[in-house]
Amino acid sequence: MLPNTQTSIQSGSHSAEASEDSSIAAGSRTGSFQSSGGGGTGDSSIGESQNQSGNKNDHGLSILTQLFETGFQRGDYHDIVLHTPSRSYRLHRLLLSASPLLRPQLFHGPDIFVSFDSSPAITEEGFAISLGHLYSTFSTHFLESPHEEIQSLQSARLFRSVLASAVLLGSMDDLASLALEKCLLSISAPTILDWVEALTPAHLMSYGPYGQPIKAAVEHYLASTLPREGGAETSEPSKELVEVYSRLPFELFKSSIESASFPGSDRSIFAFTKNIISQRLPFLSPNSGTLSSHTEENVVLSFGAKKGGSNVFVTRKGGRKERGLWKVG
Template identity: 35%
Template sequence: MASASNGTSTNGHTDAGPSRKAASSSSGERASASSLLDNGAFTAFQATQQEHDASIVAHIYQSGFQQGNYADIQLIVLNRSYRLHCLILSRSPYLDHLIRSTPTKQIYIPLEQFPHITEEAFAIALGYLYASASMNLVTPANARSVLATACLLGGMEELCAHAYELCKTTITLENAHNWVEFLSTIPFSSAPSSPRSASPLPTPNENGIPHNHHFQNGYTQWSGYTQHPPAPPPSAIFGPYAERLRGDVFHFLVVALPGQLAAAGSNVSEVLVNVYSQLPFEYFKAAIESPEFPIGNDHQRFQFAKAALAIRKQGIARDAEESVVLAFGGRDQGQSNVHITRRMAKRRLFKVGQ
């Protein structure tokens, strides 16, 4: 068997294609080609290469992923069965591990262990292993699930980043509490992170392969495979994006939302009191004490906190004792003089026989 170190692949032919080391060698190859061709001819040569590569990718996606031709492995996801290809699936560290550790050519993905991942999102991520055209199927409705799937499978940073950016655009006044509730199910080790600046959403390619729900890789019933790989914790599924999203939601509540309300001529304080009175304590405390908090001076901030606490006492904080303290001297260090504290309310004890 020929060694790849001398420029020959393990299949015995000269290695002229892209590889993990292509970045260091491609510039020399282009320089060699450009020395033989004038600028116009070289540009046409590059365009021909790109068209050829695009046609290969389209063929692999349509024939390999959508139709399951020449498959060498079966992937079972809930009630759906995919005929796929080990070489392509091995781009995912998670799937590569399952392929190497499973003695048969049938792999079961226990999607029921991952409540944030849907069949639709898993299909999009599988398609992405074959071609980036699958990114065109990511929508505001499925972006969060696609992000979870891409983080779980691994090796999909571009898809993760695209889904994450789309998630950020969906945070609104109407669904902010839903986002907070969702993030509360994801473990974190610190208070909500500092505000993050928003970046524009990349525009998807409109010339991608359209979604087709009638793939030959269709639905089959499966009940005979029982081996389940262990489920990672929720924080591992979302990876670093859990903390980023937590920071984005916090930024929206403290910076973006007040700005939107002011621009619309709304009563900022009145709306925020109602919103903040429903937040988990960690978010409420971090928001009130944040230097970015938009409600006036310390006295106004103190009065705002008292109004929110009065509502919280009747609802979300009825089993706790939350209070606000106005200190002095913190502003010199860029800190708030208004602090929120909390302790659980003491339960009344009864003597036996009372």
């Protein structure tokens, strides 16, 4: 359940009652925030850690647990209300002051507002995890998932939401670095097209300095890892590989094929590319960022030696004129 979210708020109220909870995401594979009954992030290891006798950090851990459960999850003794596009959180100025984004707003009344307009990757679930990080590191528990789930669409979207939220709130390098690590691990055949859509200029800006590592990882996966795993060198590449390449925006399709990292000989790359081009037409539309009905793609095999890459080139021209000027080797 989301921490201390509420559907109606009385400004200036300092009630210690727990507010109405809303789920982070229906069926979330990460578990849920618990608003009452203890348990914090739902991880029994927190309680086990507290019971370890002789641990010099017991007192500090107890304080952090109190801050997270009572302060963040329940919103007790709050002195400010933070509003997002769809939720409200009862929080505490002292802890919010660690955020460069929120700090200037803390002296202007009982309510502050955060917009996600400039950060298209942010979801309410990811923002809640990053917001909870201002209280303690317990919320990072929600980034942990079994290996087979890391490369799911739901996980990939959560990881980049947490990353963008950490960048937006500011001064969360540790959380942002962890989220980046998870983002890179989530790049896979089932998620790659979703990641391609998340590389728009607005998305990259929302990732801050972590945008370029993500872009480079996506490009490397497309140009090297995926074609190797999908058998691009063979006469029967995998359906996943064909589907991904059939749907790629033209510039990314071109750069991947022409990359020095793309596996195979010039002739096998040429054969693969020719097959993909024939498969791309059903997925193309004027607004897809690839081809319009008046655009033509071709693959050219050059027989001159080229250093640092293959001799296969992907070309595109607009309109249907001058067909005789295009030669396919």
